[in-house]
Amino acid sequence: MITLVYLARLRESLGLRSEVVELPPQIRNVAGLLSWLRGRGDTWAAELAPGRAVRVAVNLDMAKADTPVRAGDEIAFFPPVTGG
């Protein structure tokens, strides 16, 4: 299982704060996970479309497309940060 967390604008547009899902065995990294989530269609495909500014953190560290994802991970999706 993995925990997916959605923050800020993404949480609002996807209508979801977090979820626990079974990690499909073929998914090995952040890029694969994003592609799988886009497969949910509609808002998911639009919000997570390639070219949209979506940042990803794996286990509380900023991640890249090739960052590995494994069972037990917490993976967060959010827009570019705007603090300070």
Next chain:
Amino acid sequence: MTVRVQAEDFDVAREIAALRGRDARVGAVAAFIGLVRDMNEATAVATLELEHYPGMTEKALSGIVEEARSRWRIYDATVIHRIGELKPTDQIVLVAVSSAHRGEAFAACEFIMDYLKTRAPFWKKERTPAGERWVEARASDDEAASRW
């Protein structure tokens, strides 16, 4: 190192006194205070809602301070960032750094702030007379962080 994420306001004088302590090696303290403005991109702002990612925020801020320590000879640093609802003129963020000399304190303070702007998971939502909107990230913030 002091890193705090809190809804309450902070007292700059008290925080700087705590940062200095009784350490007689400290010859310089540089501090930056970020404030809520009443205008953003030509729109009046009534209130600002600050959201963050609990757990990651503290880890990211501590990592940024550690990075500053590895680059400059600083003695200590304080980072306080507020969350929740803020209004124009409110304080949002404090970054303060102590060092022997001003050059290292200024540089480390600016570095921490530039990295915070692009790497710490905070998001601002503005409430304006015309409705609410998420603040968009600025390319100039990425440029400011990339020069370090």
